[in-house]
Amino acid sequence: MDNLLSPEELEFAEKMREFYRTEIPEDIRFRNATGQELSKDDIVTTQQILNKHGYAVPNWPVEWGGQDWTPVQRHIWLEEMQLANVPSPLPFNASMVGPVIATFGSQEIKERFLPKTANIDIWWSQGFSEPNAGSDLASLKTTAVKKGDHYIVNGQKTWTTLGQYGDWIFMLVRTDPDVKKQAGISFLLIDMKSPGVTVRPIELIDGGHEVNEVFFDNVEVPVENLVGEENKGWTYAKFLLGNERTGIARIGQSKVNLARVKAYAATTKTARGTLLDDPLFSARLTKVEAELTALEFTQLRMLSTQVAGSEKPDPRSSVLKLRGSQLQQDITELLVDVLGPQGLDFVDDARLPGGFTDLPPAAVDALRTYFNYRKVSIYGGASEIQRGIISKAILGL
């Protein structure tokens, strides 16, 4: 891609590359690179360093810590971050609630929340989905009833990612049950330490604890925690979900993961050489590489449309989400297959007791990640929903 960039852009890329590799602690990048679970501390530390240099929330308005960057610069910022194995700023803060508050919130609510959100002094959780409101998010039932200067919130959210760390949760709540379902939703911020909020873990098939159910039992929320106008929450949510989809293809990260597969395959002996020379394995790998390049260029074509001045939402972002999910999943599978019979266990440590040969390095994360990544085609608008958007918005079917 380098020959597509101007000298200034190349210089910018070089600067970001250097920054990520010198300023973000090596041990955090190593954990991220080797598929280890990141601690809350890892994520907070990284985001605070980024924020100190103005790199945590470049997509925000400049007065709230954003950067006056071109679309190409923003692309480089993200791509180089992934290539350097730097954990992304917490998406709930940086690309979800932050932009909503910055765009639709009052001056007061901006001052109250934006600096702490950029610096992850508040860890945000996303309270959108409910047991019966998944793809059909607008059918959500959690209610907020105004009583004096408070809302009383009752209901349940689910799939709340990392809700166990959450300080605050941004919610879609029903404030008017008597209108069309999209028209009665509001965007409300709730302190998760409020009485009546209960977080219950959900165990996923990768053995981890990434998501939670969150229950609200007569939770009192001050009215000033409403973002924007009452019953306009669906508009804000659509804006937020649009932001969520850009960057969701995770191309840089897929490149890194594919490179890792190749490095391990090259050191895995088979009867005829290494696994990297194995005709079927390398054929699969190579096809994924070519597909990934295609996706990268789809992303660059979209970028170029933006550079040319289009501000319209680009329906091709659904293509990025759809294909990016598939490729991310394919790559996790290649990593599992590198390990062969030693990749089928859930282990916390690849080192075995004295006398035993250690397990191959990716034995700790390959299969868990394979199972965990089933999520990428489910959340953020499932693949079926993206196909629906493509067939309607692009093909007019």
Next chain:
Amino acid sequence: MDLELNDVQRELGSTVRRLLRTKYNAEARDALLASEQGFSRDMWNQYAELGLLSLPFAEEYDGAGMGFAEVAVVMEEFGKALVLEPYLSTVVLGGGLVAAAGSDAQKKDILPGIVSGERLLAFAGYEPAGRYELSAPATKAAESGEGATITGEKTAVLGAPDADLFVVSAATDSGVGLFLVEAGAGGVTVSPRVQADGLRTGSVLFDGAQAQRLGSGDATAAIQAVIDTANAALAAEAVGAMEASLMMTADYLKTREQFGAPIGRNQALQHRAADAYATLEGAKSMALYAKLAITGAEGDGAASEAGKDRHRDILAAKLVIDQAAHEISQESIQLHGGIGMTMEYPIGHYAKRLTVIPRTFDDQDGVTQELAALGGLIEPSAMDV
């Protein structure tokens, strides 16, 4: 042409099904998964009482004198219920190797203990550097007179943590030998692990462990024959698991509502479920094909023509079954959405077993290449060349 189960096999299937329905619901299974041992001795004893542990063994060794066809019936039911007990490792692999390679005295000594449920076996064949290769162990046997000692490291030893007796492959002067090593013997160390699907496994280190040669001569053919049988057993188990997973998914499509209607009203999802069903039928056919390959060549060594045909047929079956397991496990989760990824819901448990099976004994790439190298299933022929 009769591809139906006979009455005895049908009865066997419904007996096992009834037992599992009452004793092996999700709650009971979750408790086992969370337990130290990871399976139920009590269930194991019930399998013994029902004769399930005796099916493939000859009557002179307390066996039922039946064959693989009955084992396949049991495995399919076990697949539906995601049974955790070490049937594959003890009866099919360990017992299978003893039956295939052991002397009469060794069979008399070992098989009755399997049948009664007292002894658990494990096959220690795979090694850290060897992936799925079984024909060139780095583990060495030193033989002297009657006895032998074994030194080497094995990995992916299914059933290792609870095995009483290991059947270990090792290099000898006369090719690959199989050896019996008591788990309690000096110089045996087990490093236990748990597969993603909950089955217990591990690495085993043999450091000059006392061993007894199982039978005599090169055991490569016996090992391949038993792995063929084990693959056919896994095919049956996978079919049980796939069928259960797909039927639950179809039910879910009918009951889960989004956008004011059951999600199964969407033709996009109907067609995906229909494709998965077509895949399931193919898998059932190949599980049957595998069963016939085994029952038709029982007792034939891998080196014989019949043994070679059997091996080729098993590869073809494994290829189709493993692709089906891949598709159905992924689709079942996807069509469920988030709930399919949770441990609280059965779909993910099926997906885990169906992810491990296609990587047990060999993987897709390995099976494809081996089958292709054997010339596949159809002879080249064209009227104009």
